[in-house]
Amino acid sequence: MTVERDEVLTADPAERAGAAALLEIRDLRIRFTRGGRRVHAVNGLSYRLDAGQMLAIIGESGSGKSVSARALLGLLPSSAEVSGSARFEGAELIGMPEREIRRRRGRDIAMVFQDPARSLNPTMRIGAQITEAIRAHSGIGRKEAGERAVELLKLVRLPAAERRFHEYPHQLSGGMRQRVVIAIALAGEPRLLIADEATTALDVTTQAQIMQLLVELQERLGMAVVMISHDLGLAASYAQHVVVMYAGRAVEYASAGRLFGHVRMPYTRALLGAVPLLEREPHAPLPVISGQPPDPAAIPKGCAFRPRCASATGRCEQAPPFSEHEPGHWWACWHPAEDPPGGSGGGGGGGEDGATR
Amino acid sequence: MTETRAGDTPLLEVCDIVQEFAVRGPGGVKGAVVHAVSDVSFQMGRGETLGVVGETGSGKSTLARSIIQAPRPKSGEVRFLGTDLMRLRRKALVEARRDMQMVYQDPFGSLNPRWRIADLVEEPLLGYGVRSAARRRERVRELLDLVGLDPGVFAGRRPYELSGGQCQRVAIARAIALNPALIVCDEAVASLDVLIQAQVLNLFERLRSELGLSYLFISHDLALVKQISDRVAVMHLGQLAEIGPSEELYRRPMHPYTAALLDSIPGLDPVTGEARRPTPPQGEPPSPIDPPSGCRFRTRCPLAQARCAEERPALRELAPGHQVACHFPLNFPLDAGPAATTGTAARRTDAGLTDPGDISFP
Ligand SMILES: Nc1ncnc2c1ncn2[C@@H]1O[C@H](COP(=O)(O)OP(=O)(O)OP(=O)(O)O)[C@@H](O)[C@H]1O
Ligand SMILES: Nc1ncnc2c1ncn2[C@@H]1O[C@H](COP(=O)(O)OP(=O)(O)O)[C@@H](O)[C@H]1O
Ligand code: SF4
Ligand code: SF4
Ligand SMILES: [Mg+2]
Ligand SMILES: [Mg+2]
Numbered sequence: 001m002t003v004e005r006d007e008v009l010t011a012d013p014a015e016r017a018g019a020a021a022l023l024e025i026r027d028l029r030i031r032f033t034r035g036g037r038r039v040h041a042v043n044g045l046s047y048r049l050d051a052g053q054m055l056a057i058i059g060e061s062g063s064g065k066s067v068s069a070r071a072l073l074g075l076l077p078s079s080a081e082v083s084g085s086a087r088f089e090g091a092e093l094i095g096m097p098e099r100e101i102r103r104r105r106g107r108d109i110a111m112v113f114q115d116p117a118r119s120l121n122p123t124m125r126i127g128a129q130i131t132e133a134i135r136a137h138s139g140i141g142r143k144e145a146g147e148r149a150v151e152l153l154k155l156v157r158l159p160a161a162e163r164r165f166h167e168y169p170h171q172l173s174g175g176m177r178q179r180v181v182i183a184i185a186l187a188g189e190p191r192l193l194i195a196d197e198a199t200t201a202l203d204v205t206t207q208a209q210i211m212q213l214l215v216e217l218q219e220r221l222g223m224a225v226v227m228i229s230h231d232l233g234l235a236a237s238y239a240q241h242v243v244v245m246y247a248g249r250a251v252e253y254a255s256a257g258r259l260f261g262h263v264r265m266p267y268t269r270a271l272l273g274a275v276p277l278l279e280r281e282p283h284a285p286l287p288v289i290s291g292q293p294p295d296p297a298a299i300p301k302g303c304a305f306r307p308r309c310a311s312a313t314g315r316c317e318q319a320p321p322f323s324e325h326e327p328g329h330w331w332a333c334w335h336p337a338e339d340p341p342g343g344s345g346g347g348g349g350g351g352e353d354g355a356t357r
Numbered sequence: 358m359t360e361t362r363a364g365d366t367p368l369l370e371v372c373d374i375v376q377e378f379a380v381r382g383p384g385g386v387k388g389a390v391v392h393a394v395s396d397v398s399f400q401m402g403r404g405e406t407l408g409v410v411g412e413t414g415s416g417k418s419t420l421a422r423s424i425i426q427a428p429r430p431k432s433g434e435v436r437f438l439g440t441d442l443m444r445l446r447r448k449a450l451v452e453a454r455r456d457m458q459m460v461y462q463d464p465f466g467s468l469n470p471r472w473r474i475a476d477l478v479e480e481p482l483l484g485y486g487v488r489s490a491a492r493r494r495e496r497v498r499e500l501l502d503l504v505g506l507d508p509g510v511f512a513g514r515r516p517y518e519l520s521g522g523q524c525q526r527v528a529i530a531r532a533i534a535l536n537p538a539l540i541v542c543d544e545a546v547a548s549l550d551v552l553i554q555a556q557v558l559n560l561f562e563r564l565r566s567e568l569g570l571s572y573l574f575i576s577h578d579l580a581l582v583k584q585i586s587d588r589v590a591v592m593h594l595g596q597l598a599e600i601g602p603s604e605e606l607y608r609r610p611m612h613p614y615t616a617a618l619l620d621s622i623p624g625l626d627p628v629t630g631e632a633r634r635p636t637p638p639q640g641e642p643p644s645p646i647d648p649p650s651g652c653r654f655r656t657r658c659p660l661a662q663a664r665c666a667e668e669r670p671a672l673r674e675l676a677p678g679h680q681v682a683c684h685f686p687l688n689f690p691l692d693a694g695p696a697a698t699t700g701t702a703a704r705r706t707d708a709g710l711t712d713p714g715d716i717s718f719p
Pocket of ligand 2: 032033034039040041059060061062063064065066067068077296
C-alpha cells in the first residue's frame, strides 16, 4: 500500500476532534547539554491519552521514554531545555511554575519506577511511608491516614496488609515492594499513573500479577495509565493504545489491536520480528537488522532510522512527518510496509480499528 | 533416566546435586539454611542445548556455579565428559574447565575496562599456554571475526568504547577461544535491547552449528529459552519440576508450575498481531529457608491435594525424555483431552480478573 501525503487525515494525534483528552502531548522536545555536546533526548513527541485508558510507550533504551515522562512531573534536572506542549486536563505542564507542579505531583499524575527498592525509604516502616504520603496530599489526621494506608495496601492486594504495615521494605519480596510503591502512588488519588518499566525487574509471574493489578485499578478507579516498556508482548496484551518511539520521536501510534496486525513503520516491524515469542519454533533464526540506535548527540538528518532501514531511499533524507495515514493509525515513514499476505487483514483480534477513543 | 546414545559418554551428567548456604533467618536467628539447590539430576548430550528456566531465587545460577565447581556443591556428582569434577584437585579442575566456559549477564562488568579488546580475547589463550605470540594474534583475529566484530575496527578499542551487544560479543569470543564443548550462559542476553538481543541469539545459534557447541542456557524468559533450546529444565525453589524436549514441554506442560509460568507470559501472534493476556498464579513464592513439606509448589498449586503436603513427588519419566516431579501431572496420560496450556487462545479482552472484590479509593 502506498500512502500519499494528501491522504493524511490530521497532522497531529493530539488534534483529534471529540472529547477533551486527559493528556495531550504535542511536539515535545527535550535537550540536555553534556560535556559541551547537545543531547537530543526527545525530538518532537506527540500523543494523546483519554481518561481511564492505558497507553504503552515502546522503544529501545535511550529512545527518550523516561525523559519524556519525567518532564510531565517536572522531574528533569535544571540543565534540561524543554519545549512543546503537554496539557493535562487542559492545563499546560511545560513551563508551569515549580511550586504549582509540585503541588500537582502525585495528585494529578503519579509515577512508579523500575526499581521498587530505590523508591522506598529502607529505614522507615511501610505503613509510615504510606501514611506520610496520604497526609502530604490530604492533611487528614494521623489515625485516619493510617486506616486509609491499610486500605490502600489491601487495594494493591498486598498479602497480610495489617502485618506488613509494620514491616520494613527489606522484609518484602520485590513484587510486594512494587505493590507498596503503587499504593504510595495512589495516595494522592491521581487520574494518571505513569509506570516506567515498573515490571521489568520482576519475574514473569510477578510481572503478570502487577500488570493485572494496574488493569484492575485502571478499570475500577477510572485511572489512566501510561506504561513505559520495551516489551511488545506486554504492551499488546494490556494497553489500549501504543506509541512506538525511536530516537526521541514517535514513529508509530495506533490502538494495540490495530497496530500489531498492521504494522507500517519498518522499525516497529523490526522490533516485532526480533522478539522471541512462544509462538515460534525452537532454533528458528530471528530476522535481525544491523546497527544500533543513533547517538542522541548526533541524530542523522531525515529519518533517524535510515542507516538501519532496508526500505530506505533518497527520499528518506527528508524527515517523514508523523501523521494519521489511516483512521486512528499514525506513522512517520515514506515507505510504509504492507500487511503480510497471511496476516489478519482485520480478522481475529486485530479488528479493533478506528479512531482513538 | 534417559540415556544418551549408547556407548557415547554424555557431555554432562549431574547427579543429586545439593547446594545450601548458611544465613540468618527471619528476625536475625542464626543457623538458618537456604536450600538453593536440592537433589538436582539431569544429563546433557554432546552438541545439545539445555535451557533452564524458573523464577528468581529458584536456584538457576547456583546450579550453574555448582556445575563449574565455583563453589563446589555440598554433595552430588558432576561428570563432565566422563570425569567427576567433584573429585578433581585444583590443577586438574582448571584443566577440565577449559572445555566449559561461562558467559554472564553484565556485558561491561565481566570485562576489565582498561584492557584492549585484543588483550581481553587473548587472555584465555595465554592462560592455557598458547605459546606463540603470532599464533595468538592470529587466533584473536579469527575469534573476533567469528563473533562478528571487525578486528581492524575493534581490536584496539576498550570495553567502554563498545555497546552492550558488542561487549557481549567480546565475552563470547573469550568463551569460545579454547574450543570448549560447553558454554554456560547465565542470563547472557538479558540486559540487551531486543534488536541487539536477536543479533546475539543468532550468533549463539551460528556458533553452535559451526563449532558443535553445547549451551546450558539460563534465563527467566521462557520464550527466549524456547528459541534456543533442544530441551528445557524448569526449576522451582531449588528442585527440577520438569525437564523435556522444548517443543513438547511448551505444548504440553505436565507440571502445574510449568503451566503457571507459561500462563504468565503475554502472548503475541507475530502474524495476526493478536495478543493474549497472562493469567498468572496468585500468591508469593515460598521461602527457600523454610520450603513447604512434600511438593514445594503446593502453596500456589491449583491442583494440590493432601498427598502433596505429605510426600515429595519424585522426578518420573512420563514420556520419552520428558520427566516430571508431580503427583497429579497435567496432560497425562497424553491422550487425556486437550492440552492445558495457553498456546493459541486469544483472551485479550476477557482476561481474568480473579475476585475483583470491590475496589474504590478509600
Ligand atoms: N552465597 C549465597 N549465600 C546465601 N544464599 C544464597 C547465596 N547464593 C544464592 N543464595 C540463595 O539461593 C537461592 C537461589 O539463588 P540463585 O541465585 O541460584 O537463583 P536464580 O534462579 O539464579 O535467581 P535469578 O533469576 O534472580 O538470577 C536464593 O534464595 C538465593 O538467595
Ligand atoms: N540528565 C541527563 N543529562 C543528559 N542526558 C540525559 C539525561 N537524562 C537522559 N539523558 C539522555 O537522554 C536520552 C533518553 O533517555 P531516556 O528517556 O532515559 O531513555 P529510555 O527511557 O527510553 O531508555 C538518552 O540518550 C540519555 O542518555
Ligand atoms: S522513512 Fe525511509 S528510512 Fe525511515 S523508516 Fe521509512 S523507509 Fe525507512
Ligand atoms: S505434586 Fe501436588 S502440589 Fe505439587 S505440583 Fe503436583 S499437584 Fe501441585
Ligand atoms: Mg527508561
Ligand atoms: Mg541467577
